[in-house]
């Protein structure tokens with residue numbers, strides 16, 4: 001009760017923050033979903049972390065509705081008929097976005113946007129189309145103030161993608177997060193426009209379309225921060241394993257590989273499956289959601305996600321080698337990653353039909369409270385080697401991760417003079433197996449924290465104690481302080 | 495590349511002009527004890543360096559303790575490691591053409607093993623036969639033209655510009671003149687006539703060469719010029735627009751003009 005009062009009386013939170021925390025408190029007044037004593041210990045000591053999802057989950061963490069189907073059939077629940085022009089299409093989307101649950105209560109996926117809007121483009125004049133899309137983006141930024149809200153474009157060249165890119169450059173919003181599915185069929189001048197926008201706003205990310213289609217089929221999308229999931233599906237939960245802590249428990253490398261890692265992954269699976277089971281069987285989400293009833297999501301396309309992080313520290317702890325510096329470290333990094341993937345694949349993921357009954361393998365890119373542990377399988381900030389060495393190593397690691405992985409490459413502002421050079425680097429990175437490439441410059445107004453964007457000016461406001469619309473600013477500001485985000489190696493600087 | 499054959503009053507990298515004569519002055523100034531002289535060589539310990547650049551500021555001989563020797567073979571191997579990430583490489587300096595045989599060697603090795611292009615950033619003050627040799631081995635040139643008026647040129651660089659103008663024309667005929675660059679100095683080469691002359695000169699050469707106008711900045715400059723105010727934004731913009739009326743889209747300026 002005391003805790004609830006403290007939330008209600010806290011002047012650093014506004015109404016929506018309080019509502020969100022109060023919901024979490026209500027949920028957490030129930031016992032944790034049923035798991036073994038050992039699993040509880042792992043959770044308590046932080047070796048496994050459920051990202052504060054709550055004790056009794058009642059909706060999937062990430063939901064990617066099939067918006068294309070929504071455009072075709074409308075929605076009975078929302079009382080919306082299939083849109084006939086761009087006005088109606090945008091209105092329909094803005095309405096349904098408010099009804100897509102997630103862990104943050106904001107929709108983490110806004111759709112493959114050109115696929116949804118391009119068919120209606122001819123219903124208005126070009127000038128009107130531009131104005132409507134501007135108003136669409138402004139509305140999203142203001143009403144869904146959460147940087148995990150994610151829009152997809154590409155790989156094909158469309159008027160809508162081009163408009164989105166130029167409007168994003170003009171508006172300079174941190175929301176929505178934006179991904180460009182990039183493939184050899186993406187024309188260079190579209191890619192260059194995307195680079196031009198990214199140099200100002202830190203987005204879009206470049207997504208290796210070919211690799212992901214090979215892994216997931218063509219109906220995949222990027223949601224939240226770098227999660228690759230199926231459209232019409234999503235992920236029940238994301239629970240992550242701190243490899244650094246597992247390494248600290250191990251006597252030596254072979255103890256880690258043969259005993260501690262298998263033990264940790266079995267507990268990880270246990271927790272994940274218990275959570276998914278609760279959502280489906282106890283909370284009966286799929287029986288109550290209009291999204292499921294109207295076919296916009298389907299349990300058969302869902303999975304759960306296991307996140308891995310702290311590989312850098314695990315390698316260091318077990319072998320005293322530094323990833324990115326010592327050539328031999330690569331062997332261990334790959335060995336640990338492939339073992340972890342094999343271990344995960346040896347289990348059945350409950351309600352993970354979308355991923356052939358396996359739990360999605362994800363490189364978790366960190367949260368605000370992480371101190372002294374590196375995101376996913378990245379190289380520690382500030383310790384990155386030269387670009388080509390980093391891409392070579394990470395290009396070998398990325399293919400293991402079917403549910404999302406990325407890295408952020410920070411360039412000197414002089415890179416702006418040479419966008420063609422950046423495109424060459426991105427193309428090569430994709431060839432080397434990099435799945436998601438985020439680029440930014442040191443002088444950008446935005447900082448890309450683990451996987452989302454925060455405006456530098458908003459961080460200053462947060463530190464001054466101002467109340468802000470965007471919930472991710474707080475996460476970002478704390479994360480930057482704790483993870484030494486600003487120490488990232490800058491490329492193009494001697 | 496270390497070493498230059500001109501000594502322009504506005505030089506932005508004066509520490510690249512001459513070779514180190516081992517006077518030892520910078521050793522005293524270095525707060526990190528990152529510099530030492532042994533066996534008649536200056537040694538720079540990068541791991542200790544705090545990048546304060548004090549050594550560059552105090553060197554009275556327009557040199558630096560930080561440059562190092564590298565063989566053509568080592569350099570081309572280093573470049574080739576990056577091959578897939580690059581479209582090409584650019585030599586600059588100092589004045590890179592002072593080491594033409596080295597450049598040619600690297601250029602041959604790089605071109606034999608990759609599709610990379612080779613560009614040079616040069617002052618164009620090279621004897622005709624040397625210039626022709628260079629032109630046979632590179633894919634493009636960025637040439638400084640410090641002034642069109644020969645007296646002004648002499649004032650800025652200490653030499654006459656006729657050789658440079660000839661070399662520019664030659665490079666243009668070879669299809670190699672990617673860009674001509676001029677740094678704008680207040681009260682020295684910033685007249686409308688001067689910029690007009692350069693623009694027209696380029697226009698008559700060909701239809702592909704870019705003209706880049708760069709406002710003077712005092713960073714790194716050792717000459718008393720560093721204390722002068724730099725050209726004001728409006729005047730620079732006026733010159734830029736004027737060049738544009740002659741050359742159209744073929745005129746460029748640095749992206750981050752903060753005067």
Ligand code: SF4
Pocket residue numbers: 523524525526527528529542543544545546547548549550
């Ligand atoms: S920049 Fe020069 S003076 Fe400064 S620490 Fe490095 S070597 Fe020493």
Ligand code: SF4
Pocket residue numbers: 513514515516517518519520521536552553554555556557558559
């Ligand atoms: S770099 Fe300059 S100051 Fe230092 S020893 Fe050489 S000549 Fe002297």
